[in-house]
Amino acid sequence: xxxxxLVEDDKGIAEGIIFALENDYDSFKAHCCAMGxxxxxxxxxxxxxxxxxxxxxxxxxGFDVLRIIRKQSNIPVIILTARGESEDQVLALEGHExxxxxxxxxxxDSPRIIIAKxxxxxxxxxxxVKKTNSVFSFNEALQTLSFKGQALSLTPxxxxxxxxxxxxxxxxxxxxxxxxxxxxxxxxxxxxxxxxHIKSIRKTLGKIDQENKxxxxxxxxxxxxxx
Numbered sequence: 001x002x003x004x005x006l007v008e009d010d011k012g013i014a015e016g017i018i019f020a021l022e023n024d025y026d027s028f029k030a031h032c033c034a035m036g037x038x039x040x041x042x043x044x045x046x047x048x049x050x051x052x053x054x055x056x057x058x059x060x061x062g063f064d065v066l067r068i069i070r071k072q073s074n075i076p077v078i079i080l081t082a083r084g085e086s087e088d089q090v091l092a093l094e095g096h097e098x099x100x101x102x103x104x105x106x107x108x109d110s111p112r113i114i115i116a117k118x119x120x121x122x123x124x125x126x127x128x129v130k131k132t133n134s135v136f137s138f139n140e141a142l143q144t145l146s147f148k149g150q151a152l153s154l155t156p157x158x159x160x161x162x163x164x165x166x167x168x169x170x171x172x173x174x175x176x177x178x179x180x181x182x183x184x185x186x187x188x189x190x191x192x193x194x195x196x197h198i199k200s201i202r203k204t205l206g207k208i209d210q211e212n213k214x215x216x217x218x219x220x221x222x223x224x225x226x227x
Contacts, residue, residue: 001027001028001029002026002028002029002049002050002118002122003028003029003030003031003046003047003048003049004021004028004029004030004031004048004049004050004051004052004118005030005031005032005033005039005042005043005046005048005050005051005052006018006021006030006031006032006033006051006052006080007032007033007034007036007039007051007052007053007054007057007062007065008032008034008052008054008080009034009035009054009056009057009058010054011034013104014032014034016110016111017030017032017052017111017114018030018032019111020111020112020114020115021111021115021118024115026119028115028118031046034057034058035057035058035059035060036057036059036060036061036062036064036065037059037060039051039053039065040065040068040069043069043156044072044155044156045155047144047151047153048075049075049076049122049142050075050076050077050078050118050121050122051069051075051076051077051078052078052080052114052118053065053066053077053078053079053080053098054079054080054081055079055081055092056081056082062079062081063091063092066079066092066097066098070097072143072156072157072160073142073143073156074140074142074143075142075143076099076100076121076122076125076142077097077098077099078098078099078100078101078102078114078117078118078121079092079098079100079101079102080102080104080114081101081102081103081104082103082104089101099121100117100121102114102117125139125142135147135148135214135227136162136166138163138166138167143156143159143160143163144159145159145162145163145166147205147208147209148208148209150208152204152205153204154201154204155197155200156182157182157197158197158200158201158204160181160182161178161181161182161194161197161198161201162201162225164178164181165215165223165224165225166225168225169224169225169226169227170224170225170226170227171224172218172221172222172223172224173222173223173224174221174222175191175192175194175195175222175223176191176222177222178194178197178222178223179191179193179194182197194222194223198215198217198223201215202215213226214226214227
């Protein structure tokens with residue numbers, strides 16, 4: 001069931017969209033955040049398939065939210081806003097790498113249009129699964145990984161680390177290199193952070209294969225993925 005993150009501070013509009021999503025025959029799961037920072041927190045700690053993002057948020061500009069997300073993921077994002085000027089649409093689609101743009105309108109047809117765009121965008125991104133090997137598969141568009149046919153529940157940082165290892169099997173990467181893979185100027189992370197992420201990734205893989213020995217520790221150096 002696709003999980004849609006709605007970032008919208010107008011309660012009436014949000015309730016209408018959430019109702020339409022949860023009652024659609026395709027059965028979407030939906031979560032709403034009224035604040036941009038709350039949305040970023042939810043995105044970083046949950047599996048999200050698509051984001052509906054309002055530009056005019058109370059705490060942080062929607063374009064800033066999108067900019068932060070784009071540093072971490074290529075997840076599909078639809079801008080949802082009252083700004084209908086062509087300049088805003090070009091800025092969203094080209095300048096900030098949004099995938100679509102919807103101008104909020106009154107009336108019962110608005111949620112239907114939004115849902116139609118969500119379905120179309122998910123259809124376009126679904127075929128972009130990149131089969132890396134027989135054990136792991138990586139979805140470039142959604143930035144998600146599967147292990148032995150089962151979807152992995154990973155944080156964006158964990159997904160970046162594992163995806164990097166999967167793309168370069170049997171190669172040893174230092175903690176410094178892996179830190180650069182996930183580095184975000186927002187935080188002052190150190191190399192010990194990588195140890196925590198690797199531990200969490202191993203725990204997630206262990207839920208599917210208790211004997212998994214794919215990630216190898218090279219003492220004093222870093223980690224590799226053995227295939």
